[in-house]
Amino acid sequence: MALVNVDTLLQAAEEGGYAVGAFNCNNMEIVQAIIGAAEAEKSPVIIQASQGAIKYAGLNYIVSLVRTAAESASVPVALHLDHGTSFEQVIQCIGHGFTSVMIDWSKHELEENIKVTNQILQVARPLNISVEAELGKIGGTEDDVVVTDREASFTDPEEAAYFVQQTGIRSLAVAIGTAHGQYKGEPKLDFDRLTAIKEKVQIPIVLHGSSGVPDEALKEAIRRGVRKINIDTNLREAFTDGVREVLAEKPNEIDPRKILGPARDKMQERVVEKIRVFGSNGKA
Incomplete structure (x- = not known):
């Protein structure tokens, strides 16, 4: 099956x-694990591939691995860039x-975010390529993207509505209490804020930093409008556990x-x- 858009x-x-789960890949075994589970x-x-994955494996390798896996798969597979932080890299x-x-x-x-997002949309939309944007700052570290506790801020529902109106974006990553990397304690998600955002924007919401969030909290987030959930740290933990x-x-x-192999x-x-927590099993 050919790659599809998000x-x-x-x-x-x-x-x-x-x-739908969005799982980060870095090498062949990880791609095989993700596809094997989806099948x-x-x-x-x-x-999805982060900046760190692209630096480690190389852009051509990442694309070739995922495209090969998708072509032999019986389920829909999308290839997504996670946290593109430059116009040149996204292009x-x-x-x-x-x-x-x-x-x-x-x-x-905010206005600069809108401006650059629209520049990317002008390139991507005619090619039928999906674009995800982010509003609010999700704390933690993911490869080259670092947001300190002091910098992290939750997404404002009114700003989210304005952002979507100004861009026409079709999926939006929001900050409601998750963080990249391993949690030191149990994260507390601001579900009321999530509901307010969803009511304002009426588009699929993306949740980053979801590794370590309790299953019930993820299910509640889904009930309130989250449609894409990013998982990376949990995969790294499982992989290294197997090696150890x-x-x-x-x-x-x-x-x-x-x-x-193990x-x-x-x-x-x-x-x-x-996948079972997200409820996407049997939906291919």
């Missing part, structure tokens, strides 16, 4: 009342075959396949768990 997946999720659960899936990803991109200009003033288990049992093992399986199990 707007198509999120519109179906909006109509069906579920969320097993008959779920649409978004595979480069579009040129290489990404079917969806995120322009993250949330650290800038192999090396603890067989410290002299030198075959990468025997080390990375790690891939651990990660696939975690993706399956998330």
Whole structure:
């Protein structure tokens, strides 16, 4: 199956009342784990690459891996740029075959965010490529994107309405209490704020920094309009757990396949768990 865009997946999720998982990839085993889980659960899936992933694996490798996986898959797969922080990088990803991109200009003033988002939309829309924007600042660290606790701020519902009206964006990442990376305690999401935002914008909402958020909280967020949920840290944890288990049992093992294979399986199990929480299983 050819790669699809994210707007198509999120519109179906909006109509069906579920969320689609967006899982970060860095190498072949991770792509295989994500696709394997989506196939097993008959779920649409978004595979996304961050700036760190692109630096590590290379843009051509990322695109080739995901495109190969999608072409042999029986479920819809989208390839998304996570946290694009420069116009040039976003355009480069579009040129290489990404079917969806995120322009993250949330650290800038509102009008500047609107301006740059519209510049990306002018390029992407004629090519049927989805664009995600962000409003509010989500705390934590994800590769090259760092937002301190002091800088982090929640999304204002009125600003969200104005932003959507000025851009016509079709999916919006919001800050309601999640953070990138591992949590030190249990995150508390501002569900009332989420409801207010959804009532104002009437488009699919994206939740970043969702690893470590309790399942019930994610389900409540979905009930209130979240349609795309980003997961990265949980996948890293599962993968490294698998590596550690192999090396603890067989410290002299030198075959990468025997080390990375079980790690891939651990990660696939975690993706399956998330897909079921999101309610996208059986929706392909």
